[in-house]
Amino acid sequence: MPWDAAERTKQVTGARERLPFLSEDQLDERHFAAMEQLRVLYGYPEGMPLAPFFATLAHSPEFFAGYIDLGVAASIRSALPDRVRELAILRTGWLYGAPYLWGEHVKATRGKVFTPDEIERITEGPEAPGWGELDRAVMQAADDLHSDAMISDAVWGVLAQHLDERQLLELPMLVGHYVLTAFLQNSLRSRLTENNPAGLAAR
Template sequence: MRLTSPRIAPLADSEFDAEQEEIVAPMRAGGRVLNIFRTMARTPKAAKGFLAWGNYILSRRNDLPAREREIVILRIGYLCRSGYEWTQHTEIGLKSGLTAAEIAAIKTGAAAPSWSPADAALLQASDELHHDQFITPATWTALKAHFSDKQCMDLVYTAGQYTQVSMILNTFGVQLDEGQTLDPDLKGF
């Protein structure tokens, strides 16, 4: 975590106005409103746009299978040193078919020896998008050996979305939700 307290405080339940409450009502019905959404609700129009795009990324309309999508999200979150993002998506990744060992290997990236060629290509593409905002021809060829054009497009959309999410979380100082523990590798960033 880069900040130990929020720069933009998450809204308490008593602070939501009608428009903000409309945004978080589906989340509240599902169990709880996470700190990211309590923070983003401070700008309702931006939050609505963000949620619409984010819902595409996390839906079945995104043609990357959930496990592969989570590889991209976790790698981007790790590269951005976003403790909140890493923590949230570690749990989601496990539910999407990643093992604890695979999640640990995401920190190493494509160089970890355990990856299949398809997984290594996803990790390499994530690194290239993070560092240069471009996938090299060699990595594109490696991706295309395993993924369709739409899946490759969705990989770029996913990496871009979670780069933005990580910037929001890091800069606004969104803190972990109750009951979560920060990965020690992401302390002090």
């Protein structure tokens, strides 16, 4: 990639956020309905304050609610297997140099979905040795979408041997959602959470 992990993380997260957070007394019923989905999705206790990234997105109630709806669908309603979903998310986060996205999903999947060695190999891409056919195709799909805005025929053919029609539809939608997430978090200069201190250096 054209960036060093530590330098990219510093570039994105080393400055102040570009927009202020909204406090809870500035939120309306649309915000709170979306926040309840987040609480259930991540198992947050009731009354837990809104994370800074989401408190910034709340400047647009309509987009906030729509973004959360799609994120919840991608996380808990998708037909994609966990490994396929997280492989696509992590590869996308790496391709777009998104410290917040990358670090959060490394933290969530290391030792559960992927080994530390596999997480390291995600940074190397689909050509790294050791990937199975489906893993390689999922990462190549993310690479294709990044470079050409479409999945190539050859990669689609491999994916179609492993995924059904619903899953094939959801894969580019999932990647698109996390491209949007990378755009938002990088452009807003979203700070890393306490549980994600390393950003792109997380392995």
